[in-house]
Amino acid sequence: MTKNSLKTGPDELGYYGAGTSAMGGMAVGETLMPALHELNQGFEQAIKDKEFLDEFAYYCKHYIGRPSPLYFAENLTKELGGARILFKQEHLNHTGSHKITNSLFQVLLAKRMGKKSLICESGAGQHYSATAAVAAKFGMPLIGVMGEVDIARVNQNIIKAKHYGAKLKAVSGTLKEAITDAIKTWTTNPDFAYICGSVVSAHPFPKIVAFAQSIIGREIREQSLEQEGKLPDMIVGCVGGGSNFAGAIYDFLDEPSISKIGVEASETAALSNGTPGIMQGMKTYMLQTDDGAKSLGGMSLGAGITYFSVGPLHSYLKDQQAVTYSSATDQEMLEAYKIIARTEGICSALEPMAAAAEVIFRQAKDKPKDYTICLSLCGRGEKDLDTIQEHIGKDFERTI
Ligand SMILES: Cc1ncc(COP(=O)(O)O)c(C=O)c1O
Structure with missing residues (x-):
C-alpha cells in the first residue's frame, strides 16, 4: 500500500x-x-x-454462502436500453443481506x-x-x-x-x-x-x-473479470452508515477510472445536505443545527438508510472527490422496486432501491451498451413487504 x-x-x-x-x-x-x-x-x-x-x-463460504453471485440483469438492461447492469446479489447471503x-x-x-x-x-x-x-x-x-x-x-x-x-x-x-x-x-x-x-x-x-465488508469488492473484481472479461465501469450502492457500499468499492479505491456513486435517502442525505460535525464518536458529515447542538433529518421508507450521519470514510472520499454521493426519494425507491420486481423477479429491500433508482433514472440509459454498472443489491424485501403493500400494493393487483 x-x-x-x-x-x-x-x-x-x-x-x-x-x-x-x-x-x-x-x-x-x-x-x-x-x-x-x-x-x-x-x-x-x-x-x-x-x-x-x-x-x-x-x-463466509459454508455458513453465509459467499461468494454472493454477480448476476447480469438482462431484462432490466434491455428495458433501459443503455449500460449493461450487473447485480451484486448480497441479498442471497444467509439472513438476507x-x-x-x-x-x-x-x-x-x-x-x-x-x-x-x-x-x-x-x-x-x-x-x-x-x-x-x-x-x-x-x-x-x-x-x-x-x-x-x-x-x-x-x-x-x-x-x-x-x-x-x-x-x-x-x-x-x-x-x-x-x-x-x-x-x-x-x-x-x-x-x-x-x-x-x-x-x-x-x-x-x-x-x-470496512475490512470485513471489503470481501464484496474483491468478489466483484474476480467475478467481473471472469464473467465479463473486464472490471465494471461504475459501482453504485446505497448509503445508510455506508457499509455495503464501502465494501463494494474498497478494493477499487485507487482506480479512479471506475466511477463510484453512493446514494443516500433524500430525507437523511448527510453527504449532500449536511455539514461536518462531531456526534456518536466520530467527525463526519451530518444533518445538524447551525450550532451543532442537535441532529436533524426526516424519515425515509428505507429503515436502514434513515440515518442523519454517515461513516467518516465516506466523508473523506467525498472531500477527496474520489466518490460521488447523491440521494433518492421514497417515490423513486418505490418505482425502482416495481421495475426490478417486474423485470427480474427479485423482491428487494427498499434500502438498495435508493441505489437502483440512481442507476435506473439517472445513470444507465445514456451509457453505451458495453458500459457496465455494478449495483449492490444488498438486502431482500421480506422485511419491507408491509410498507410496500401500504404504499404501492394496488399497483400489483391484477385480476383475470
Ligand atoms: C438491506 C439494507 N441495506 C442497506 C442498509 C444500510 O446499511 P449500510 O449503509 O451500512 O450498508 C441496511 C441497514 O440496515 C440494510 O438493512
Whole structure:
C-alpha cells in the first residue's frame, strides 16, 4: 500500500485524511477509550493470524454462502436500453443481506478476545437478525437495541432474532438513538463486545467493518473479470452508515477510472445536505443545527438508510472527490422496486432501491451498451413487504 493510497487510512487515532479536514477519530469519553484501544489491538492481532482469517473465510463460504453471485440483469438492461447492469446479489447471503459478513467477523473477533456477551444496534433489523444468527451459532448471548419506530416496521427480522435466542431492547426513536444506547451499555459492561453494524461510530469500528465488508469488492473484481472479461465501469450502492457500499468499492479505491456513486435517502442525505460535525464518536458529515447542538433529518421508507450521519470514510472520499454521493426519494425507491420486481423477479429491500433508482433514472440509459454498472443489491424485501403493500400494493393487483 502506498502513502498516497485512499486505502491507507485511518491513522492510529482513527482519522481519514490529515489536518482540520480529517474525518473519523475517537470522540468519546474516557470511560470508553480503554475498550476502543483493546478492540483495536485485538483486531490488529487477529488480522495477522492466518488461522483466524481462515476460520472467517470458512464460515463466509459454508455458513453465509459467499461468494454472493454477480448476476447480469438482462431484462432490466434491455428495458433501459443503455449500460449493461450487473447485480451484486448480497441479498442471497444467509439472513438476507450484506450485514451477516460483518456480524460474523466481529463475533469471531469477540470470541477470540474472550468476550462473553454481545450487544448490537439495528435500524432495519437486518444487522440484529444477522448478529443473532451468528451469536446462536457460536453460543453467545445477544442484546439488540432498536428504535421503536423501526421495530414497528421491520417485524420479521425481530421475530427471527427472537427465534435465534436474542433479546431486544426498545428505545424511543430510530437508529441514532439505538446506537447511543448500545454504546452506553457497552461502556458499563467490560465483558460485552459491541457488534457495530456499519462503518460508523468511533475508531476502530469504521476500519473493522470496512475490512470485513471489503470481501464484496474483491468478489466483484474476480467475478467481473471472469464473467465479463473486464472490471465494471461504475459501482453504485446505497448509503445508510455506508457499509455495503464501502465494501463494494474498497478494493477499487485507487482506480479512479471506475466511477463510484453512493446514494443516500433524500430525507437523511448527510453527504449532500449536511455539514461536518462531531456526534456518536466520530467527525463526519451530518444533518445538524447551525450550532451543532442537535441532529436533524426526516424519515425515509428505507429503515436502514434513515440515518442523519454517515461513516467518516465516506466523508473523506467525498472531500477527496474520489466518490460521488447523491440521494433518492421514497417515490423513486418505490418505482425502482416495481421495475426490478417486474423485470427480474427479485423482491428487494427498499434500502438498495435508493441505489437502483440512481442507476435506473439517472445513470444507465445514456451509457453505451458495453458500459457496465455494478449495483449492490444488498438486502431482500421480506422485511419491507408491509410498507410496500401500504404504499404501492394496488399497483400489483391484477385480476383475470
Ligand atoms: C438491506 C439494507 N441495506 C442497506 C442498509 C444500510 O446499511 P449500510 O449503509 O451500512 O450498508 C441496511 C441497514 O440496515 C440494510 O438493512
